[in-house]
Amino acid sequence: MTKTKEIEIGYVIEVSGDRAVVELTVDTTSPLEGDYYPGQPGSHIKIPFRELNIIGIVARIRQLDITPSTKPNQEVAGETVSKKVAECLLIGTLSDKGQFGRGVAVYPNVGQKVKMVGTEELKEIFSEFISQDFSFATLAQSESQRAFLHVDRFFGRHIAILGTTGCGKSCTVASILQKTIDKYPYAHILVIDLHGEYATAFPENTLLIEADKVELPYWLLNFEEFQDLAVDINEFTARNQITGLRDALLQARQKTDDSEKLGLGNAVTVDSPIYFDLKEMLQQIRGLNTQMVPGTKVEKQGPLYGVFDRFLIRFDSKINDPRFRFMFSPTRYSGNASLPQLLSEHLSINTSKEMTIIDLSGIPFEAVGVVVSVVSRIVYEFNFWNPKRSEFPILMVFEEAHNYIPNRPEAKFSAAKTAVERLAKEGRKYGIGVIVVSQRPKELSETVISQCNTFIAMRLTNPDDQNYVRRLVPDSLAGLMEMLPSLRTGEALILGDSVVMPTRVLIDLPCPEPRSSDVKFAENWAKDIKNLDVDHIVKRWRARRKDL
Ligand SMILES: Nc1ncnc2c1ncn2[C@@H]1O[C@H](COP(=O)(O)OP(=O)(O)O)[C@@H](O)[C@H]1O
Numbered sequence: 105m106t107k108t109k110e111i112e113i114g115y116v117i118e119v120s121g122d123r124a125v126v127e128l129t130v131d132t133t134s135p136l137e138g139d140y141y142p143g144q145p146g147s148h149i150k151i152p153f154r155e156l157n158i159i160g161i162v163a164r165i166r167q168l169d170i171t172p173s174t175k176p177n178q179e180v181a182g183e184t185v186s187k188k189v190a191e192c193l194l195i196g197t198l199s200d201k202g203q204f205g206r207g208v209a210v211y212p213n214v215g216q217k218v219k220m221v222g223t224e225e226l227k228e229i230f231s232e233f234i235s236q237d238f239s240f241a242t243l244a245q246s247e248s249q250r251a252f253l254h255v256d257r258f259f260g261r262h263i264a265i266l267g268t269t270g271c272g273k274s275c276t277v278a279s280i281l282q283k284t285i286d287k288y289p290y291a292h293i294l295v296i297d298l299h300g301e302y303a304t305a306f307p308e309n310t311l312l313i314e315a316d317k318v319e320l321p322y323w324l325l326n327f328e329e330f331q332d333l334a335v336d337i338n339e340f341t342a343r344n345q346i347t348g349l350r351d352a353l354l355q356a357r358q359k360t361d362d363s364e365k366l367g368l369g370n371a372v373t374v375d376s377p378i379y380f381d382l383k384e385m386l387q388q389i390r391g392l393n394t395q396m397v398p399g400t401k402v403e404k405q406g407p408l409y410g411v412f413d414r415f416l417i418r419f420d421s422k423i424n425d426p427r428f429r430f431m432f433s434p435t436r437y438s439g440n441a442s443l444p445q446l447l448s449e450h451l452s453i454n455t456s457k458e459m460t461i462i463d464l465s466g467i468p469f470e471a472v473g474v475v476v477s478v479v480s481r482i483v484y485e486f487n488f489w490n491p492k493r494s495e496f497p498i499l500m501v502f503e504e505a506h507n508y509i510p511n512r513p514e515a516k517f518s519a520a521k522t523a524v525e526r527l528a529k530e531g532r533k534y535g536i537g538v539i540v541v542s543q544r545p546k547e548l549s550e551t552v553i554s555q556c557n558t559f560i561a562m563r564l565t566n567p568d569d570q571n572y573v574r575r576l577v578p579d580s581l582a583g584l585m586e587m588l589p590s591l592r593t594g595e596a597l598i599l600g601d602s603v604v605m606p607t608r609v610l611i612d613l614p615c616p617e618p619r620s621s622d623v624k625f626a627e628n629w630a631k632d633i634k635n636l637d638v639d640h641i642v643k644r645w646r647a648r649r650k651d652l
């Protein structure tokens with residue numbers, strides 16, 4: 105191992121569990137080497153012990169003012185002395201051969217010397233994954249040093265990117281994905297882009313399904329998704345509606361099986377991705393809703409008479425709503441033969457693209473849950489039935505995920521929650537990795553977040569969310585979370601198996617950047633906007649077309 109300058113910065117004054125408190129004996133306000141400020145939260149320290157070096161990371165630094173108590177016969181108290189103490193988490197050991205290992209087998213003792221970790225040593229520590237040659241960030245404490253990740257562990261075991269609005273989450277996603285498609289020409293990535301931000305960041309190699317071109321035909325919906333869309337479970341007749349819907353849906357699908365000679369027979373279920381005639385299915389439900397049956401003397405109302413009144417009003421209003429055209433009036437995917445086409449486009453198969461972005465900014469909010477559910481489910485089912493799934497890993501990105509996979513039970517998101525939770529729990533087995541992005545981790549499905557193995561924790565100001573994230577990470581690292589409120593934009597703590605050790609990093613700014621939601625008020629209010637065509641805006645609005 106290359107010897108670097110051994111610079112002593114203090115000594116251990118307390119050890120408890122995997123924490124050590126270090127009194128710093130050097131000036132903390134000037135750098136010792138490069139950008140190494142002793143005691144800077146996120147920076148590394150080492151404590152030589154026998155032939156090993158115990159490596160720690162600074163979680164917190166403070167100044168302690170100590171006034172010696174007066175001794176008997178002494179009138180004036182001694183002079184107050186200030187001590188700078190840093191709380192460090194002991195995270196691993198570096199052998200004399202430069203091998204870094206997680207966890208500490210031996211603990212330091214009070215009085216032991218503490219040294220800075222030099223740039224060369226850092227390089228050695230972080231070189232563990234250097235052969236993977238995959239990096240989208242530099243170490244915050246040494247910007248010339250890249251943080252490398254273990255690619256399979258990173259994508260294969262799910263990633264959570266958490267942080268307050270404006271802390272740089274979308275830029276982080278863009279940076280990760282840009283690096284990925286640059287390096288891996290046969291990647292398969294599907295991005296659920298809630299606000300239409302990502303198109304600008306990926307001018308090439310990406311299939312963009314624009315807001316007004318999104319098409320997810322109703323016949324791909326499974327029973328639960330139809331239910332989320334049309335049944336209000338608070339209604340008195342909800343149970344009967346559900347039963348009626350199930351029967352009608354199954355019959356409609358079976359009918360297509362017969363007429364198109366798909367020959368599936370008993371294999372057709374209420375959830376099968378088979379085209380059917382929606383009008384006919386609704387006609388059947390309308391029939392049940394007005395059915396009269398023979399009574400003892402005169403005809404009487406059938407068992408489901410009137411049960412579907414509200415159901416039908418809700419359904420009809422959606423079918424007639426132009427915002428739901430993407431679902432109920434499919435033009436491209438309007439038959440069974442179009443399913444392979446839809447899958448190829450969404451999963452970048454034979455499209456010479458590596459990524460598909462679905463811009464959901466034009467989808468009515470009440471349909472977002474169902475759309476997310478359908479998309480997640482088709483990805484899951486695809487690899488579930490794909491005999492070559494181990495050679496076909498897929499990454500799915502869920503932006504602003506708390507909006508549609510909330511932590512609370514909510515009827516209109518139940519299908520989305522089921523689908524994404526299943527991806528998070530079982531995706532690994534089928535070669536599907538997930539990135540969830542959220543500014544409100546506490547409101548995001550706990551099942552999904554607890555399945556994530558890599559956390560990219562960015563600036564987080566809400567105390568509830570901070571506490572929540574603290575609980576998600578191993579106890580020994582909870583102390584690091586104290587840094588969260590003070591991280592700079594684009595700065596993050598990366599924790600998990602895919603990094604050598606918990607690391608404070610500065611994410612590369614993506615190039616080009618996603619369209620940020622940060623609007624420049626000052627700049628724009630300082631000048632007059634010329635030629636704003638209000639008629640044009642109204643026209644686009646009325647036609648619901650952004651391409652006009
Ligand atoms: N890694 C970074 N380095 C420098 N600036 C950044 C970085 N990431 C984001 N920013 C800035 O912060 C702004 C907001 O970033 P964005 O990714 O949209 O945040 P979020 O998605 O968390 O709301 C961007 O316009 C960008 O200029």
Ligand SMILES: [Mg+2]
Pocket residue numbers: 273274275
């Ligand atoms: Mg964002």
